Amino acid sequence: MFNRRQLLGAGAAGAALVSSRSWGQTANMGLPEAAFMDSAATQITPRPTSGPDYTPVVTLNGWTLPHRMNNGVKEFHLVAEPVERELAEGMVAHLWGYNGQSTGPTIEAVEGDRVRIFVTNKLPEHTTIHWHGLILPSGMDGVGGLSHPAIPPGKTYVYEFDLIKSGTFMYHPHADEMVQMAMGMMGMFIVHPKDPTFRPVDRDFLIMLNAFDIDPGTYVPRIMTMTDFNLWTWNSRIFPDIDPLVVNKGDRVRVRVGNLTMTNHPIHMHGYDFKVTCTDGGWVPESAQWPEVSIDIPVGAMRAYEFTADHLGDWAIHCHKSHHTMNAMGHDVPTFIGVNKAELTRKIRSFQPEYMPMGTAGMADMGTMEMELPDNTVPMMTGWGPHGPIEMGGMFSVVKVREGIAPDDYADPGWYQNPPGEQAYEWTGELPEFTRVNDARTRLTPKPDSKG
Numbered sequence: 001m002f003n004r005r006q007l008l009g010a011g012a013a014g015a016a017l018v019s020s021r022s023w024g025q026t027a028n029m030g031l032p033e034a035a036f037m038d039s040a041a042t043q044i045t046p047r048p049t050s051g052p053d054y055t056p057v058v059t060l061n062g063w064t065l066p067h068r069m070n071n072g073v074k075e076f077h078l079v080a081e082p083v084e085r086e087l088a089e090g091m092v093a094h095l096w097g098y099n100g101q102s103t104g105p106t107i108e109a110v111e112g113d114r115v116r117i118f119v120t121n122k123l124p125e126h127t128t129i130h131w132h133g134l135i136l137p138s139g140m141d142g143v144g145g146l147s148h149p150a151i152p153p154g155k156t157y158v159y160e161f162d163l164i165k166s167g168t169f170m171y172h173p174h175a176d177e178m179v180q181m182a183m184g185m186m187g188m189f190i191v192h193p194k195d196p197t198f199r200p201v202d203r204d205f206l207i208m209l210n211a212f213d214i215d216p217g218t219y220v221p222r223i224m225t226m227t228d229f230n231l232w233t234w235n236s237r238i239f240p241d242i243d244p245l246v247v248n249k250g251d252r253v254r255v256r257v258g259n260l261t262m263t264n265h266p267i268h269m270h271g272y273d274f275k276v277t278c279t280d281g282g283w284v285p286e287s288a289q290w291p292e293v294s295i296d297i298p299v300g301a302m303r304a305y306e307f308t309a310d311h312l313g314d315w316a317i318h319c320h321k322s323h324h325t326m327n328a329m330g331h332d333v334p335t336f337i338g339v340n341k342a343e344l345t346r347k348i349r350s351f352q353p354e355y356m357p358m359g360t361a362g363m364a365d366m367g368t369m370e371m372e373l374p375d376n377t378v379p380m381m382t383g384w385g386p387h388g389p390i391e392m393g394g395m396f397s398v399v400k401v402r403e404g405i406a407p408d409d410y411a412d413p414g415w416y417q418n419p420p421g422e423q424a425y426e427w428t429g430e431l432p433e434f435t436r437v438n439d440a441r442t443r444l445t446p447k448p449d450s451k452g
Helices: 177-182 342-349
Strands: 068-070 073-088 091-098 107-110 114-121 130-132 156-162 167-172 187-192 203-212 231-234 245-248 252-259 265-269 274-279 294-297 301-308 313-319 382-385 388-392 396-402
Touching: 107 114, 167 177, 167 252, 167 301, 187 203, 187 252, 203 245, 245 252, 252 265, 252 274, 252 294, 294 301
Parallel strands: 073 114, 107 187, 203 252, 245 396
Antiparallel strands: 068 073, 073 091, 114 156, 130 167, 167 187, 203 231, 252 301, 265 294, 265 313, 274 301, 313 396, 382 388
């Protein structure tokens, strides 16, 4: 599952150490092995074989960081470093991340665990890690210069604390934060309840919302961008290359969504209503859970929702800000709707035969065009379904509910075949006369005839 290589020597030997507790017992035992991942495929973590039982999270196009046990402490090793991340087939970004990937690997542990997290800095500048939402000692909070000295390049620091509450948390730098987060440094931290009977689910999916501004044909994000990003991603991945959420009919499903972009995201799921069961602050009591079909995720926040997979089919799940389901989008493109570009097209093609006009009747033709693009660039709208182009990108995927999916099976089952009579179809008969209005005045609908 993992590409492992042992970190050697100088980084650990000269480490500046944050933790004092228990360090004397472990200083001569070496660092835990640092696991690395170079694949963008979703990796499935097996259920625990010791300790409290829980359903491991499934990080879409991501993975869970392995740990080792050392005198009752769970030890992890994060390596902050430059990485190459495949955002989609045909596009690679040069980012900063952890253990070979951006977003970084998910950390999973259990309420009541004591964790020791070694952080090795292989970046060209200092860094830290802030454990977003976790309750811990001040000196472990990861704010450079405030909580502890920043981690210099080539050094390893240790964070050590008890996990006193369960829930969904995040990690990210609090050192040169604008640059390091814009370059992709972030990850999720899941603390499962110590009581296996508390809020159990059959499938537990994890999505980190992040964004980049990468000019077409280039590889490195523009770090000074404030809001005008052109690549909106889930776990540093864009549609159509975000893996689907595969579910067996009848499963109890949880979807956890964290947001470390610069704007809010209304996440909408088709085909279902659901209940919001967890926020940054903790689990929502059952009596206070509220029903939604869309849940807005604020900046720097997390929401989790749950539903029972009763309805077979392929159901879209996406951000409902329409520009966030597009790729490599130029926001200064003129609007040409209603413009006759025939003569202009003829003139341009006299010296540029490959010119393709677009936008005079909307932008849907982008879904079928095979226009030549700069290297390392993906189309603005893309993805094909069983009935034609899906015309999406960015923050979009599909919840695929099927019968007969094994508990540990997350493989894509293909497209859903709608049963007879359950698919919209073309009408070729006569149309009834419809009443039309010619002004914008409010009109009251009469009450139905009670005798009818």
